[in-house]
Amino acid sequence: xxxxxxxxxxxxxxxxxxxxxxxxxxxxxxxxxxxxxxxxxxxxxxxxxxxxxxxxxxxxxxxxxxxxxxxxxxxxxxxxxxxxxxxxxxxxxxxxxxxxxxxxxxxxxxxxxxxxxxxxxxxxxxxxxxxxxxxxxxxxxxxxxxxxxxxxxxxxxxxxxxxxxx
Numbered sequence: 001x002x003x004x005x006x007x008x009x010x011x012x013x014x015x016x017x018x019x020x021x022x023x024x025x026x027x028x029x030x031x032x033x034x035x036x037x038x039x040x041x042x043x044x045x046x047x048x049x050x051x052x053x054x055x056x057x058x059x060x061x062x063x064x065x066x067x068x069x070x071x072x073x074x075x076x077x078x079x080x081x082x083x084x085x086x087x088x089x090x091x092x093x094x095x096x097x098x099x100x101x102x103x104x105x106x107x108x109x110x111x112x113x114x115x116x117x118x119x120x121x122x123x124x125x126x127x128x129x130x131x132x133x134x135x136x137x138x139x140x141x142x143x144x145x146x147x148x149x150x151x152x153x154x155x156x157x158x159x160x161x162x163x164x165x166x
Contacts, residue, residue: 009161
């Protein structure tokens, strides 16, 4: 029975890693599936202390996701209002990309939402097309950096889990 649990956990680890690329809560899937496995095995292989480490890594990834968008947008000269627009636009794009296309359009919709959110807010307040385009591009580049950070965190989480299992 434990072997079945390991295979199910491995399946969810792969789903979680793929989920990071699609903007869904991939690291959260990794954390929760490991917690379920841990409870199912009465914490024999995966301890509560280890789950707290995974929780820390998950939270770090979530914080970095927003920080990277802020850094990217600011690096390209976006105002604080444009940064907020990028974050709100990215969230709105992710939601619309999920609803409108059964999840397939989440990646382009998130990036488009980030760009448009920063661009439109910057243009609304600055009336400078070039600066607004840069702000939008900065938000997109920040999101790319965020995905890269979350992929690294997901790989670290999975490597630590596999080390525990095998």
